[in-house]
Amino acid sequence: MARSLAGFAATVLLAVAASGCESSSQTTVRVLVRDINIREEGVDCAGTGAYTFFHNRAPFRVLDGEGATVADGRLPPGKAVRTFEEDLEVDRIPTYCEFAVPVSVPSRAGYQLVVDDQPAIPLTSDQGFLVAVVPS
Amino acid sequence: MRAVAALLAVVLCLAACDGAEPVRAGGAATLPGPVPSGLAARPAPPGTPGAPVFTGTLTDGTALAAADLWAGRPVVLLFFSSWCTTCAERQDALSELARAYRDRVVFVGVVTGDEPADLDAYLRAHKAEFPVVVDADGTVSRAYAVREPGAVAVVAKGGALLRGWPGGLDASTLDTRIRELLLA
Numbered sequence: 672m673a674r675s676l677a678g679f680a681a682t683v684l685l686a687v688a689a690s691g692c693e694s695s696s697q698t699t700v701r702v703l704v705r706d707i708n709i710r711e712e713g714v715d716c717a718g719t720g721a722y723t724f725f726h727n728r729a730p731f732r733v734l735d736g737e738g739a740t741v742a743d744g745r746l747p748p749g750k751a752v753r754t755f756e757e758d759l760e761v762d763r764i765p766t767y768c769e770f771a772v773p774v775s776v777p778s779r780a781g782y783q784l785v786v787d788d789q790p791a792i793p794l795t796s797d798q799g800f801l802v803a804v805v806p807s
Numbered sequence: 808m809r810a811v812a813a814l815l816a817v818v819l820c821l822a823a824c825d826g827a828e829p830v831r832a833g834g835a836a837t838l839p840g841p842v843p844s845g846l847a848a849r850p851a852p853p854g855t856p857g858a859p860v861f862t863g864t865l866t867d868g869t870a871l872a873a874a875d876l877w878a879g880r881p882v883v884l885l886f887f888s889s890w891c892t893t894c895a896e897r898q899d900a901l902s903e904l905a906r907a908y909r910d911r912v913v914f915v916g917v918v919t920g921d922e923p924a925d926l927d928a929y930l931r932a933h934k935a936e937f938p939v940v941v942d943a944d945g946t947v948s949r950a951y952a953v954r955e956p957g958a959v960a961v962v963a964k965g966g967a968l969l970r971g972w973p974g975g976l977d978a979s980t981l982d983t984r985i986r987e988l989l990l991a
Contacts, residue, residue, distance in 0.1 A: 708954055710974065715892045719954035723920055723945065727890040748892045763974065 832930035833939030834867030851967030858968035859950035889929035900978035
């Protein structure tokens, strides 16, 4: 009985060790859709023109350099961000649409982002974020 | 006892196997009735450009020709998607407004980039009882220069394109605009 318990404990320890070999870290994927659309600053937004597939609930995957999926989920609504500081004295101004989504990814040399099965776009590490500018 | 069981089986089968397609929200059942007699539609200012003419299919596949609608009464076009959060915030009140104007001013939804099940759930959740065109490839949206949902356009009786609002409008403001622009 004692021997079988020891065997079980060893198996559990091995499983825990194996699962812990690859640690993941929290970061945020920031997708900046550079569509320069006229919107009110701060409103929810989606990509426009050729980038309409960037929108709330759109499925996404983060790939590593080998093309393996290391995180996935769905985009939140984008937020309209002003493109320059000058006050044009109107509510609707040129903006881009930023999506920010927290992910947990294992350490890799490079990452890519796939949204709604569209072609992958590179993610660049910048100040702790993984950033994609669209179009890049 | 056996007869009761047999009757129960028949009833259950009829309930489960009648084969009827569920009624799609935004489909043919939401098309307007006849134009009310004495409808006082405001004439469009001279020189107002015509609205882009389009045909499309509703959520249940029913064909719709927009020009047939605006031949007899004003039309409000609502551009939205089920994933558009701003649209969802405004939709209940817009649905109520559409009901209030039903047959006098026809509201038509134009939807892009959506999944049928998500759209159906959205329309039911927000009690949207107006026809909804599925603009799968975005042709109608582009014709009206709509870059993202929501947006609103109003068309006078006869087909003149009076105004468009990128970003959309809340129901109260749209009601005011309808009275100013569309109804005498």
